[in-house]
Amino acid sequence: MSSYRELARTPGVARIIAAQLTARFPSGMVSLGILIHVEHLTHSYGAAGTVLAAMSIGQAVAGPITSRWMGRWGMRPVLSLLTLIYAAAITVVAVVALPVPVLVALGLIAGLATPPVQSAVRTIYPKLVNSRQLTALYSLDASLQEIIWVVAPVLVTFLALQVSSVLALLVIAVVALAGGAWFIFSPEVGRVRIPRSRAAFGRVLRKPTVLLTTAIGLMFIGSAAAVEAGIVAAFGEGGVESGLVLAAYALGSLAGGLGSGGIPMRPSSTARRLCIVTLGTALTLIMVDNPWWLALALFIAGVGFAPALAAMLAGTSASVKFSETAEAYGWINTGQLIGAALGSMAAGFAIDGTGPTGAYLVSIAMIVVATVIAAVFYRGFPDLRHRDASPMPDTEQLPVIA
Template sequence: MSSYRELARTPGVARIIAAQLTARFPSGMISLGLLIHVEHLTHSYAAAGVVLAAVSIGQAVAGPVTSRWMGRWGMRRVLTILTAIYAAAIATIAVAPLPVPALVALGLVAGLATPPVQSAVRTIYPKLVNARQLTALYSLDASLQEMIWVLAPVLITFLALQVSTVLGLLAVVVIAIGGGAWFILSPETGRVRIPPSRSALGRVLRKPTVLLATAIGLLFIGAAAAIEAGIVATFGEGGVESGLVLAVFALGSLVGGLGSGSIPMSPWSTARRLGIVAVGTALTLLWVDNPWWLGGALFVAGVGFAPALAVMLSSTSASVKFSETAEAYGWINTGQLLGAALGSMAAGFAIDGIGSIGAYVVSLTMIVGAALVAAVFHRGFPDLRHRDASPIPDTEPVQTIT
């Protein structure tokens, strides 16, 4: 824990972590908020699903593009404009009784304008701490983001169901504007300038580490989405067990992430940590109806979750030029969004076919696939046992007098 105490004493670290977590908090609220609001408005879950799909498509398409824009026009300018558009789109959905096609169009706009805070902050990190602290900082980031996925759904569900669906979405708008302003106005955001990338859009995917992290992230987050669907199917949407089991899953991830921050990362680390997730997921199949067993199994799975994500973040940072980091993280985020959609869809079909256990089978299949990809292509990950995770410096020809 000494590495985390050292991070806490580093100027700006606590502030930028708190600011980015607040700015990203709406990402844990928006899906449930839109689902409940659009269903209440149209009395159709199908319509709500189409609106959510439009948001997800917009986010997946925009991620690498808007992340890349930050190198051309600056982080503050891009984040400010996108936050304003995102907030306006969600606010319009909340207060205007619009037909479904208009809601879908606004959902697409909101998805396209989702501020790339995640890419921005992970680009700032290498400039905020020294190289020796970077791996621990990525582990801390991967661990603390679990708070978003535990607290945000609880808050939006309470507001939308107990008060008003309109108030729930307006709360998303207020947090997006407030958290976004805090992050945008933080001194660290203003001090870091991303050099414009000289390569074409998507060229960074030629880097084996970025391509692997994107593909593995798709399977990895897809497995998590399938697990969540299985838990809801097992205990029901209103079952208190669902929230408790998911909280234990997140707690395991938090414990694993904080505990692994100082462990050196080798090319095999991603496969090993995904293996822990696979073992925990396999244990769920033994007794899916028992919340105590399920919680224990998912705690084991969670222990490998944040550490695996931390390896992919650190490896990506160490494998690309600084000017490419934001776009690289944008592609990884796109892979994770696609994985969440595919995992949820596959789990839904499996649940309809063979019951809630089908979702756990889907999850196990995806996480084993992720671990196998990480193992077979382990040489695509850098060896960080004897080097730091700093990005490759951008260089350019320098004229000399001869």
């Protein structure tokens, strides 16, 4: 834990982590908020699902593009404009009764305008701490994001079902604006300038680590989405058991991420850590209806979750030029979004056919594929045992910290 104490004493670290978590908090609320609101408005889960699908498509398409824009026009202008458009789209959905096609269009706009805060902050990290602190910072980032996925869904569900779905969406818009402003106007965001990339759009995917992390992330996050769908199907959306099991998953991830922050990363680290996730996910099949067993199984899976994500993030950082980092993380986020959509869809069909067990089988299949890819192509990840995770310098133009 000494590495985390050192991080806490580093100027700006606590502030930027808190600000980015707040700015990203709506991402854990918006799907459920829109689902409940549009269903209340149209009395159709199909319509609600269509709006959500449009938003997901927008996010997946825009991720690499808006992340790359930050190197062309600067982080603050890009994040400010997108945050305003995103909040405006959510607000219109909340307060105006509109036909489904218009709601779908607004969902697409909200997806396209989702601020790339995750790409921005992970681009800032290498300029915020010294090189030996960077691995621990990526582990801390991967761990603390679990707060979003535990607290946000509970909050938005309570607001939407117990108070008003309109209020829930307005809260999302307000948090997006307030959290976005806190992050955008943080001194660290103003001090770091991303050099404009001279490479063609998408060329960063030729980097083996970026391509591997995108592919692995697709299957990895898809597996998590599938097992979560299975848990909800088994115990119900509002069941205490669902909350218990999913909280255990997040708690395991938090514990694993914090515990692995000081462990040096080798090329095989991603595969090793994914093996833990695979083991825990496979254990769900032993007692598929026992919430206590499932909580234990997913706690074990969670222990490998954040560490595996941290290994991929650190490996990506060390494998690209600084000017390419934002776009690289944009592609990785897009892969994860696609994976979540595919995992949820496949799990849904499996649940219709064989019940929650089908979703667990989908999850196991996807995490096994992710682990196999990481193990077979492990040489595509850098060896960080004797070096730091700092990005490679740009020969044309170095980043400036004023």
